[in-house]
Amino acid sequence: MNAKAKYRELCRTNADIPLSSQDWWLDWSAGEENWDVVVAERDGRIEAALPYVVEKRAGMRRLGMPPQGSLTLGAWVRARETSGVAEKLDREKELVAELIRKLPPFDLFSAWMHWKHSYVAPFSQQDFKADVFYTHVLPLSPDFRTVESGFRESVVRDAGRAEAALRVSDAPDMERLYSLAAQRIGANEAAPSTLAQALALDEICERRGCRRMWFAEDARGRVHAVLYIVWDCDTAYLLMSGEAPLLRTSGAKALLLREAIRFACRNVRYFDFRTKTPDPEDRHCQSFGARPAPNIRITKYGGGRLAAFASRIKRSIAGSSRV
The missing domain is CATH 3.40.630.30 (Gcn5-related N-acetyltransferase (GNAT))
Structure with a gap:
């Protein structure tokens, strides 16, 4: 059974996977053949998963969000009772680092992490850029x-x-x-x-x-x-x-x-207004009692044509600023 088939089974048996990371939602938002997933297993059980949509354009390979229905699409890690915060973070760091290593080659990776899975250290340590945006969530x-x-x-x-x-x-x-x-x-x-x-x-x-x-x-x-x-x-x-x-x-x-x-x-238990803004203050959502929650966008250029193009743009901007 390949990773995608295992992930479909995981979605059927685990209710805590965020809505837009579930296999049936991805089938709708991206098309059944246009998404894939990498998984980290321990003793034959999936402990973490990172679904992604594959898009090829102008000879470049992008991994990340679907063209529609893009609520969030980051890493999921199975919840487990641990003896402390340090142990929990060490486990998550190990599992997510494995997911990142298993990603196929790409020119650009870009995805939004769910506010329930917003630990970005494993991505930052692999040279992903993290930009913090906010949705607003009302506890019920x-x-x-x-x-x-x-x-x-x-x-x-x-x-x-x-x-x-x-x-x-x-x-x-x-x-x-x-x-x-x-x-x-x-x-x-x-x-x-x-x-x-x-x-x-x-x-x-x-x-x-x-x-x-x-x-x-x-x-x-x-x-x-x-x-x-x-x-x-x-x-x-x-x-x-x-x-x-x-x-x-x-x-x-x-x-x-x-x-x-x-x-x-x-x-x-929660109502997500889905604001996705760089400003944690939103008077409309807060008027209902909602609180800001991080929706973090993680991005990374691979070693292909898109990275080279981005590098040229950055050098051009830097050169212009020195004039």
Whole structure:
């Protein structure tokens, strides 16, 4: 059994692998033949894995993220009870270093690490560059009232005002949702880039029971806002959302986020707003009580044509700065 087949089996038996690192998500986001994985095993059991998408362009080989659905795609390490922090980090460093050594030759490697697996030392020691960005994550509780007590007054007020004027529906209608959410897709590399891709993902997630959508509309049938989440074993991710440009003052966005968080409280432990920004301060997310969490981008040029090109660009910039 090759590494990819072993990884598929791992995904079936381990619920703690982040959503966009799971094999079925990669089949959708990259295409079944366009991704692979390296694994580190001990006593016949996978202890760590690093899936990656292979892209060849202009004679160069890139490893990293899929063209769509790119939430995160870093190294996964099996959780294990240890006697202390030092032992845990030493184990993780050893396993991830092995994964890096097993990667095939590349001109460029670029991937985003999940905030639950953000230990970058093994990559830094192998000359990968680490750039820190932030998503915003809201810790949840089965008691939604406890979570809601952390909302700012403005959120509570906007959601209450919208609730009095609008109707919330969760009837599945991806075409309707996408028509409004598509206005923000260009700035959201994780969302499906076409309606066909969105329909395909929605069908898969419906079968797996890991998606939900909401609509807020008024008495005239006008949709004010839409929202779509997906989730894995412990985290819900805000994948798509949108607002009608002329109806943004209704408070519909706050209302739908409140409904999504209420739903997530019954199913998972965290709600990820997926902001992916270099600034840890985000007033909108923090108004719901969310905290910054690191989404670290790791990159490295290999020894091929892309590295040579990048080197020439750097020398050119350095030369210009001396003039």
